[in-house]
Amino acid sequence: MRRAGLRTRVSAAFAVGALALSAGVTFVSYELISNTLFRERERAAVRATYFDAAAINGGLGGSSPDVGELLQSLDIGADRYVLLQRQGQWYSRSAGPAASNAVPQPLQEMAASGEAGAQRIRRDGEAALVVAVPVQGAGVFYEIVSLGELERTLQLLALVLTAVAIMVSAGGAAVGWYVTRHALRPLAAVAEAASGIAEGDFDTRLDPDAEPDLARLTSSFNHMADELSRRLQRDRRFAADVSHELRSPLQTLAAAVSVLNRRRDSLDERSAAAVGLIADEVARFQALVDDLLELARSDQPAHLEQADIGLLVGRVLSSRNLPADLMRTEPGTPVDWHVDRRRVEQALGNLLDNAVRYGGGPVAVRVGPGFLEVDDAGPGVPDEARATIFDRFVRGPAANARGGGDGTGLGLSIVAEHAAAHGGKASLTDRPGGGARFRIDLPMR
């Protein structure tokens, strides 16, 4: 499973944190508020009950008191309900003894033993408080106070607090999203600079003053870029130095051997053979140095320009003294291609040289939309050699059969590098009817 993005994770963490915090605060405050309110209400109820009980006590003190009258005389609101139990008899203001059922048994027993008490109950689906106060004559005065109003208030409070908690956590997520966007913004500049460097623009640097908090990243990035371009420069300088140091003695060799070669007829047989060997090897060495330097530079981007592909192929054929009618143009092939002319010429030239050396000569150069193919008349390339034939210094069996051949072993890898520089590739298949078919794909733009 793919890991969620940094922004998603940070936002989620913000949301969870905000939720935990707000839920905690909400819970604690709800508990505090509800406890306080209940306690307050209870105290008030108890106080009122004692007051009423005192009035009842006074009333009961007289001779033959009318209990119903006494209860009626009490000043109670809508949410209070009074009861009197006396000598096993329940009295209430209104008819219907049902209310007495609401008084829990333990409370009755406790009150009967002469002790006052209070207990919370549920009555008609509402919270209520029963307060019991013993009165004269082994009676107990009860008041049932409805707590429904308070309960409804607390329910509303809980609802409001929950809504607030949800909103706070949503706000936390939004803040996380917003904050990460700001925090990640400087990284976009880093990403852009890194891709600039990957594309070969080694002068790309980050502005160290742009984001003080990312100073370390900026300075390490710039340091890396400096180091990279220094190394690249050193490599290039090395290649240039090697090039110069190899080319100069080779020039002497090339000139001197051509002087000797001219006089081969006047040399004895063995000397002439030795001179022939030297001349061949100098030529090969020369080609090797050129190919090596070409490979050393092959990572440079292709210098694309418009080129008439027919003329290009014609020039390469004529430079190899090959007949122009080898070229076959597929229908639908555009005339002008967008390519690095020099590199395509060299790649095609190398394929032709390869065909001449090892493939019995080219039989066709096919030009199609986005590809060039060179067919040869040789035995083809066996499967086991195909995977590595474009590698450096790898010679196919045909080249080995010629005692190392006169090639450099780099020709086909240069072809592959040049194709890759265009975003294409070099490949090898069988030509229908025998022989090898080397192909260069050059993506059309």
Next chain:
Amino acid sequence: MSAVLLIEDDDRIRLSLAMALEDEGYQTHAVATAEEGLEMQRRQPADTVLVDLMLPGMDGFECIRQLRRTDDVPIVVVSARDDTHDIVAGLEAGADDYVVKPVAVKELAARLRALRRRGRAAASATPAVTVLTFGDLEIRPEAGEVRLHGEAVAVTRTEFRLLCELAEHPGQVLSRQQLLSRVWEYEIGDERLVDVHVGRLRHKIEDSAGKPKHLVTVRGLGYKLQP
């Protein structure tokens, strides 16, 4: 026998190239420094100059510039340096061609022959019969003369050959490749040769090289000469 001046500081290269060029039928004046080369060319002018770029004292670029002040002799840079900067700088200094060491002697001889053919074509001074006119620009191919506003303009032989090639196809676009093969006889060559020579020519035959009126670039195709 035609003479070649070889300016090369590496003793072994100088010696071996001189021998090889003599085998190819050239009389070779080989010297080790630019100063000696300039002196030698004053005393005994050669038909072609081969010059290395990295020389002790005066470097190859300056040597080419000094030679060009008085001489339209074909100059070929023979250098181990092959980066674009050096090639363009050498050509801009006034060289006609550029070869990278190690160059096969046969290849070098072929280059020299191509340059000499160009030289001869321009130098065959028969009475001027043809005058190709492009507005205020006049070209006399047989006389090897270029006039701008009626005044003679000094061009090198390669520049002249390039100008004639364009002048013989008035208003027609010639691609860099066509010019390379017709003027330098390269089948596959470096198009920068053409570009740098066109740039040099513009400084001579245009009132403002930055805004060419006669020798114009046709984007993606090549160059053409127009009145």
